[in-house]
Amino acid sequence: MIERHKIDETNFNSPFRGLGGKAGSSILLDERQKQVSVAGANERTIDCNKASLAGSVSQRACVFCGSRVVLYPISDALHLIHGPIGCAAYTWDIRGSLSSGPELHRLSFSTDLQERDVIFGGEKKLFQAALELINAHKPKAAFIYSTCIVGVIGDDVERACRMLEEETGIPVIAVEAPGFQGSKKDGYKVACESIFKLVGRVNNPIPAKSINILGDFNLAGELWILLEYYKKMGVHVNATITGDGRVEAISNAHNAALNVVQCSGSMNYLAKLMKDTYNIPSMRVSYFGIEDMSDALYDVARFFKDDDMMDKARELVKEEISRMMPALAWYKERLTGKKAAIYVGGAFKAISLVKALRLIGVQTVIVGSQTGTPEDYELIKKLCDEGTIIVDDSNPVELSHFVKEKQADIFIGGVKERPIAHKIGLGFCDHNHERKEPLAGYEGMINFAKEIYATAMSPVWKFTK
Numbered sequence: 001m002i003e004r005h006k007i008d009e010t011n012f013n014s015p016f017r018g019l020g021g022k023a024g025s026s027i028l029l030d031e032r033q034k035q036v037s038v039a040g041a042n043e044r045t046i047d048c049n050k051a052s053l054a055g056s057v058s059q060r061a062c063v064f065c066g067s068r069v070v071l072y073p074i075s076d077a078l079h080l081i082h083g084p085i086g087c088a089a090y091t092w093d094i095r096g097s098l099s100s101g102p103e104l105h106r107l108s109f110s111t112d113l114q115e116r117d118v119i120f121g122g123e124k125k126l127f128q129a130a131l132e133l134i135n136a137h138k139p140k141a142a143f144i145y146s147t148c149i150v151g152v153i154g155d156d157v158e159r160a161c162r163m164l165e166e167e168t169g170i171p172v173i174a175v176e177a178p179g180f181q182g183s184k185k186d187g188y189k190v191a192c193e194s195i196f197k198l199v200g201r202v203n204n205p206i207p208a209k210s211i212n213i214l215g216d217f218n219l220a221g222e223l224w225i226l227l228e229y230y231k232k233m234g235v236h237v238n239a240t241i242t243g244d245g246r247v248e249a250i251s252n253a254h255n256a257a258l259n260v261v262q263c264s265g266s267m268n269y270l271a272k273l274m275k276d277t278y279n280i281p282s283m284r285v286s287y288f289g290i291e292d293m294s295d296a297l298y299d300v301a302r303f304f305k306d307d308d309m310m311d312k313a314r315e316l317v318k319e320e321i322s323r324m325m326p327a328l329a330w331y332k333e334r335l336t337g338k339k340a341a342i343y344v345g346g347a348f349k350a351i352s353l354v355k356a357l358r359l360i361g362v363q364t365v366i367v368g369s370q371t372g373t374p375e376d377y378e379l380i381k382k383l384c385d386e387g388t389i390i391v392d393d394s395n396p397v398e399l400s401h402f403v404k405e406k407q408a409d410i411f412i413g414g415v416k417e418r419p420i421a422h423k424i425g426l427g428f429c430d431h432n433h434e435r436k437e438p439l440a441g442y443e444g445m446i447n448f449a450k451e452i453y454a455t456a457m458s459p460v461w462k463f464t465k
């Protein structure tokens with residue numbers, strides 16, 4: 001049986017409270033002690049990349065959800081969930097994922113498996129449902145997701161997909177993602193394998209200086225900001241994977257010269273598959289904050305060894321920074337002294353957030369992620385101020401207590417962190433699925449500062465406990 005240590009409220013201000021520093025004072029389950037660290041206080045590498053602990057109530061989603069959030073923005077594909085209706089409902093329109101064209105991705109389809117299907121098998125029902133949907137919506141490809149119950153009853157989804165592909169002539173891809181088979185991170189891998197099944201199916205000529213953008217999901221139109229930057233530099237963007245994604249461009253992704261990977265937690269594996277098979281190099285970038293955004297542009301120009309492209313990148317960065325600095329200085333003056341807690345999906349994003357917050361005078365006191373690697377956490381440790389709590393695969397109990405302990409003024413996270421912040425009367429900034437303002441690029445940095453300011457300084461917090 002797993003035991004949670006008692007919470008000792010009298011020890012609330014100890015810097016090691018919650019970290020097992022004193023017997024009886026920890027809110028950490030014994031098995032999770034090594035997944036939390038404090039910058040400057042201990043040298044050991046944080047334990048990560050492991051299955052969530054049963055009973056811990058992890059903030060992570062299931063394998064199926066991980067695969068759907070990655071594939072979902074492919075807007076001219078049909079996404080059919082083979083399982084009980086709950087799996088489809090819980091992930092329906094889970095991301096904003098704006099499209100400049102078709103919006104088929106925003107519809108949620110399910111085979112709605114019932115008891116009878118569980119006993120006698122759901123393959124026939126799947127075939128008929130998929131065929132009917134493909135005929136009705138004429139998608140460019142279809143993704144068929146297997147959920148938990150399909151993994152248990154053993155429907156042969158691969159075979160159904162092969163038959164559908166023969167019948168309809170479009171790619172029909174089995175996304176084998178039963179929720180119990182691991183964590184959200186395993187779902188990312190399944191999604192990468194599914195996307196990879198599309199790559200190489202067409203051969204359209206594209207300019208030599210072409211890139212694929214991997215790992216931006218165009219939640220609030222940030223992809224379009226990036227496309228504008230690359231256009232100004234003379235870089236052709238071939239496939240956007242998967243934000244505002246199209247089946248044909250993804251099928252032609254093997255013809256690009258470079259994969260530029262953001263949100264590496266979800267897309268590194270696809271970049272690896274493309275490197276191994278098509279010898280396409282990749283680079284890891286972040287589009288959040290001035291520093292990382294500028295580096296992303298310079299790194300691409302450096303890759304193509306193109307002086308003209310580099311000059312254009314420098315000009316763009318100079319212009320954007322001189323435009324935004326006065327506004328950022330205004331926010332910095334007012335926000336200095338505020339403290340932030342960060343808990344996001346990928347640790348690479350957390351790193352950019354720490355830097356972006358520093359730029360506007362906000363100190364990060366907690367940094368956590370669902371899917372960070374040891375290298376990510378080492379980088380975070382070096383980057384953060386002494387005393388910053390660093391946590392892998394956390395849960396609501398830990399996060400609420402860390403936030404109170406470090407007296408954070410604002411919580412930055414995704415959809416599942418919002419209620420944690422609001423329950424303890426804390427301002428929340430959505431940096432994931434539900435946001436409506438782009439936070440990437442230079443324009444995004446201003447939006448971010450604006451949002452942090454409006455949230456942290458709101459008078460409403462005077463009236464919470």
Ligand code: SF4
Nearest residue numbers: 062064087147148179
């Ligand atoms: S855990 Fe299983 S049943 Fe629950 S949403 Fe994920 S796939 Fe569906």
